[in-house]
Amino acid sequence: MASSGGLEILLVEDNANDEMLTLHAFKKHNLTNRVHVVRDGAEALEFVFCTGRYAERHIGDLPKVILLDIKLPLVDGLEVLRRIKGDPRTRTTPVVMLTSSREESDLVESYRLGVNSYIVKPVDFEQFTEMARALGMYWLLLNKPSANAAA
Amino acid sequence: MAALLQVLQAATAAGFVAIGALALKDWLGRRDPGRGYLALAVGCLGIVSAMGRLTPELPPSLGWAFSDLSLAIFLMSGLALLLFRDTVIPLGRRVKTSAVAITGVVAVAAAAVQLPSGTSPQYSPLQYGVVLALVLVWCLSVGEPSVRMWLVARHQPAVQQARLRALSVGYGGIVAILLSAVFAGSAATAPAVQLGFALAALAMVPVLYAGFAPPGWLRRVWRRREEELFQQATRDLLIFSPDTTTLATKALEWALRMAGAKQGFIAFPQATIIARQAIAADEAARFCAEIGNQAGIRLLRSGRGATQTAIASPLVTGKATGMLVLLAGPFTPVFGADEVSWIGQYATLMATGLERVALVEEMAGLNQELAGTVGKITAQKAELEAANRELEAYSYTVSHDLRAPLRAINGFTAILFDEHAAELSEAAKDYLGRVHESGKHMGELVDYLLAFSRLGRQPMRKQSVNTTEVAGNAWTQVSEGLEGRQVTIHIGDLPICESDPILLEQVFVNLLSNAVKYSRPREVALIDVAAEVKAGQTIYSVRDNGVGFDMQYADRLFRVFQRLHRADEYEGTGVGLATVHRIVERHGGRVWAEAAPGKGATFYFTLKGAPEWQAAAA
Numbered sequence: 001m002a003s004s005g006g007l008e009i010l011l012v013e014d015n016a017n018d019e020m021l022t023l024h025a026f027k028k029h030n031l032t033n034r035v036h037v038v039r040d041g042a043e044a045l046e047f048v049f050c051t052g053r054y055a056e057r058h059i060g061d062l063p064k065v066i067l068l069d070i071k072l073p074l075v076d077g078l079e080v081l082r083r084i085k086g087d088p089r090t091r092t093t094p095v096v097m098l099t100s101s102r103e104e105s106d107l108v109e110s111y112r113l114g115v116n117s118y119i120v121k122p123v124d125f126e127q128f129t130e131m132a133r134a135l136g137m138y139w140l141l142l143n144k145p146s147a148n149a150a151a
Numbered sequence: 152m153a154a155l156l157q158v159l160q161a162a163t164a165a166g167f168v169a170i171g172a173l174a175l176k177d178w179l180g181r182r183d184p185g186r187g188y189l190a191l192a193v194g195c196l197g198i199v200s201a202m203g204r205l206t207p208e209l210p211p212s213l214g215w216a217f218s219d220l221s222l223a224i225f226l227m228s229g230l231a232l233l234l235f236r237d238t239v240i241p242l243g244r245r246v247k248t249s250a251v252a253i254t255g256v257v258a259v260a261a262a263a264v265q266l267p268s269g270t271s272p273q274y275s276p277l278q279y280g281v282v283l284a285l286v287l288v289w290c291l292s293v294g295e296p297s298v299r300m301w302l303v304a305r306h307q308p309a310v311q312q313a314r315l316r317a318l319s320v321g322y323g324g325i326v327a328i329l330l331s332a333v334f335a336g337s338a339a340t341a342p343a344v345q346l347g348f349a350l351a352a353l354a355m356v357p358v359l360y361a362g363f364a365p366p367g368w369l370r371r372v373w374r375r376r377e378e379e380l381f382q383q384a385t386r387d388l389l390i391f392s393p394d395t396t397t398l399a400t401k402a403l404e405w406a407l408r409m410a411g412a413k414q415g416f417i418a419f420p421q422a423t424i425i426a427r428q429a430i431a432a433d434e435a436a437r438f439c440a441e442i443g444n445q446a447g448i449r450l451l452r453s454g455r456g457a458t459q460t461a462i463a464s465p466l467v468t469g470k471a472t473g474m475l476v477l478l479a480g481p482f483t484p485v486f487g488a489d490e491v492s493w494i495g496q497y498a499t500l501m502a503t504g505l506e507r508v509a510l511v512e513e514m515a516g517l518n519q520e521l522a523g524t525v526g527k528i529t530a531q532k533a534e535l536e537a538a539n540r541e542l543e544a545y546s547y548t549v550s551h552d553l554r555a556p557l558r559a560i561n562g563f564t565a566i567l568f569d570e571h572a573a574e575l576s577e578a579a580k581d582y583l584g585r586v587h588e589s590g591k592h593m594g595e596l597v598d599y600l601l602a603f604s605r606l607g608r609q610p611m612r613k614q615s616v617n618t619t620e621v622a623g624n625a626w627t628q629v630s631e632g633l634e635g636r637q638v639t640i641h642i643g644d645l646p647i648c649e650s651d652p653i654l655l656e657q658v659f660v661n662l663l664s665n666a667v668k669y670s671r672p673r674e675v676a677l678i679d680v681a682a683e684v685k686a687g688q689t690i691y692s693v694r695d696n697g698v699g700f701d702m703q704y705a706d707r708l709f710r711v712f713q714r715l716h717r718a719d720e721y722e723g724t725g726v727g728l729a730t731v732h733r734i735v736e737r738h739g740g741r742v743w744a745e746a747a748p749g750k751g752a753t754f755y756f757t758l759k760g761a762p763e764w765q766a767a768a769a
Contacts, residue, residue: 017559024566071552100554102601123557123594125565 008034008140010063012044012080013098014072018121022067022098025132031140036063041075044068045083048090062093065139070099070106078109085114092146094139153342159349164200166356171197173364181450183460188235193359195228196325219262222285226261229292230254232322236296240303250292257281257288290326297322308411310365310490313373317362324355381409384497388504395419398508399426402501403475409497410462410490412477419466419473419505430478442474448491451478462491464498468506475501546604553597560590599726603711606733611651613738618645618691621652622680625659629667637674638667643681646689648758654734655758661727662693662754668721669752670697694753699746708744731756 009031013019019037026035038044046052048066050059066084070077077097084090094116099106102120110118119135122128171194178190202221233250236242242250264281274282297319304315328351361369384405392398399417403426407415416427416435427435438451438461446465453459460479465472475498564587567575575583622642630638640663648655663678670676679694700708700715707713709732712725728742731754735742738758746752 015555017562018555021558021562024562100552100558121554121558123554123561123597124591125558125562128558128562 007036007061007063008065009036009136010044010047010066011035011037012039012041012066012068012072012077013037014039014069018069021125021128022132025129026136028129029133029136031132031136040073041077041080043074044072044080045075048080048084048093049087059089062090064094064143064145065135066093066095067098067135068095070097070101070110078106078113081110081113081115094143094145096135096139098135156342156346156349159346159353161204163349163352163356164197164204166353166360167193167200168197170356170359170363171195173360177363181448181460183450185235185238188231188238192228192231192235193363195224195231199225199228219265222261223258226254226258226285226289229289232296233292236299240299253288254292257285261285286329290330293322294326297326308409309373309375309377310370311411313369314362314365317358317365319362321355321359321362324351324358328352328355377409380405381493381497384409385500388500389507392504392508394512395505395508396425398501398504402426402497402504403428406475406477406494406497406501410477410494412462412479414478415476417466417473417475417501420471421473423473435476438476438478439474442476444472446474462494464491464495466498466502466505468502468509470506470509473502473505542604546601554594557590557594557597560586561594564590596724596726599724599730600711603726603730603733606654606730606737611654611737613649613651616648616650616652616655618648618655618682619643621656622659622663625656625663628660629663633667636667636671636676638670638676638678640678641680643679645680645682645691646684648689650738650758654737658731658734658756659693661731665727665754666693666695666697666752668697668723669699669716670695671721672698688757688759690755690757692753692755694751696751699748699750699752701748702746705744705746709742 009026011019011022013022019039023035023037036047038047043053044066047054047057048062050057068077068080072080077099081095081097084093084095091114095114096117096119097106097110097115098119098121100121101107107118119131122131171190174186174190174193178186199221202217202224205217230251233242234247237247260281264275264278300315301319301323304312304319307315328348332348365373384402387405388398388402392401399419403415403417407413407428414429416424416430416439418424418435418439422436422439424432424435424439430438434453441451442449442461442463444465446463449461449463451459451461462477462479464475466475475494477494564583567583568580568587572580619642622645626640626642630640659680663680666678667676670678673696677696680692681694682689682691684690698716704715707715709728710725711729713729714723714725716723732742735756735758740757740759742754742756744752744754
C-alpha cells in the first residue's frame, strides 16, 4: 500500500450509535485496524486538508476511502464532498456517501459533485453488517486506486 | 303705375297681417313674455299696415281719430320690440322707463297736434316736428334691437342665427324705408320712388316670415353647416368617452351647442344629475323633479320666479332611464319642432353611449375583480408551495432522523442476540425480541410513510399503458412468497389506459396483496381482475373471496393508518389502500369498494373521473 500512514478508512459520522455499529460491523470482518473517525464536517476538512488539529499530517497521506454522512454538524456532508472533489490534491480519493437520506435531491447533488458511491444505511442490522462488509471488501481489496491518490 | 303701387301696398299689408297672426298664434301656444312682446310688435305692425289701407275709405270725421289710433299702435309696435329685446338682454330700469315715457309723450303729442291724414298731408312746423320725433322714437326702438340681434346671432346655432338675422334684417329694412321716406321729403312723392319703397317693404315680408316661422327646407339649408358638427358629436359619444361622467359632460356640451341653449343638465339614472352646465345643482334637481317623466317642450318656473322654456328628451337604456334637459337661453326663446326631433335623436345616441360606457365600466370592474382573484390565487399558490416545501423538509427530517434511532434499536438488539445471548434469561430474550420486532415494524412504517408522501410530490409520467400487462407484472411481484397457498387468479382483458405505468402497477400490487392477504382463511383463494365500460368510462375491479368487511366502515378504508382488521390477525401498516387512493386521485379517478363480512370484497377504480351515477351514490 502506497499510503505511508497506512490509513485505510476515514469515517465521518456524528451519530455515536451509527459509529459504534459501523465499527462493530467492520470489526466482525476484520477491517478496523486503520479506521479514523471524525465527528463533524469541519473536522473532516481539517483532516483531509491537514489544517487545524491535523496540521502535522501530510496531505499526500490520504485514506483509501472516505465514508461521509450528509447531515453533519458545522459543515454538511455535501459541502465536504464539494471541497474534496474541487481540490486537485484530493479529487482522486474515493468518497462514499453513507447516509440515512433517501432524498432524490441529495442523491442527484452528490453524484453531480462527483461522489464515487451513494449508500443508504439500512435500518435492519443484518443488512447493515452485510453492507459494511461489502464496502470494506470492495474499496479496500477489490478497487484499484489511482496512482495520483498516493502521490 | 298707381294701380301697381296699390297692389304692392295691399300685398305688403296682407303679409304683415299674416306674420302678425303667426306671431300671435305662437304666443298663444306658449305664453312667455318674450313671445308676447314679439307677437305684439309684429301684430301691431300688421294692424298699422291694414289700417293704412283702410284710412282713405273712412269718412273724414273719423279720419283724425283713426289716424291717432294707428299712430299709437305704430308706436306700440316699436316699444314692444324694445321690450322684447329687454326680455332677452335687460335694458336697465331707467332706460326702460325713459323709453316707455318718451313713447307715451310722443303719442300724446301726436294726438294733441292733430296730425293730418291722407296720401299727401300738409304739415305745420309743429306737426312736422312731432312726426319727426315719432319716426325717430320708433326707429330707435326698433333699430337698436335689430342691431343687437344681429350681433348676438354670431354665437348661436345655425337655425337660431339665421332666424335672428332675418328678424334683424326685416326690422332694419323697415326702419331704413321709413327713415328714407321721411327724410326724402318731396322726392318721396315721385311715383317711381313710391314704387321702390313699396317693393322694398314687400321684400321685408318673406324676410320677417323666415325669422318667425322658417319652413323645413330653409332650416335644412341653414343647418347643413352643422351636420358635420352633429356627426362629430355622435362619434365623440359613441367611441371616445371612457366613463359615464366624461360622456355625459361631453354630450351635454354638444347638445347645448347644437340647440344654442346655454343651460342644461343630464339626469341619469332617474334623478341622479351626472352633468350640468350653467345651472346650480339644486336648481337642476328642482327642474328634474318638476319634469318627472314627461318629455317634450316644457315651461319651467325658475327659483327667481321667471319662466324658462325647457326641452326634455328621455334617455332610455336597457337598465335605466334618465333625461336630457336643455333650458332655453336669452337668444333661444323658441325651440322649433326640428330642434326637438334633433335633440331627441341625439338623446337616443347618448343613451346608446351610456349603455356602452356602462358595459365598459362593468367589464373593467370584472377585470379588476378577476385580477384580484388571480392575485389571491397566486398568493394562495405561493402559500401552498411554501407549505409543500415545509412538508418536504419535514419528510426529509423524518427520513434522516427517525431512521437513525431505529437503526440503533435494531443494531444493538441484534448484537445482544448474536453475542450476548448466553448472558440473557429467557424473559430478557423475549422482551428483547419484542423490542426488535417493534423496531423493525416502525422501520417499515417510516418507509411506507415516506413512500406515501413521495407519491404526492413526484411528477406523473402519463402514457398509453397496456393495463393487462401491468396487472400481470403486479401479480408476478405479489405471487412471490406464496408458498403453501392455493390461489387461482384470473386477469381479464383490460382496456388500454392513459396512466403512469409505475404508479398503476403500485395500485395493482396493493390491491392484489390485499386480496391475497384477506383470503388466507380460504382453502382456495379466488382473485378476479376485470374491467367493464359504463357510461363511457372504464371501471377496473379486483375481486376476492376473502373475509370481506362491514360496509359501515368503508369510509375508513382509504385513510392512512386506518385498518379494519387487527394487526395480529392480518399484518399490515394501513398505508396500502391510502396509497391506492392517492394514485387514483392523482389520475383524476376514484376508488371505492363493495364487501360484506365473510363474503369477499371487490375494489373498483377509475382513472379519469367517476361517472355521474357513481359520484351521486358515493
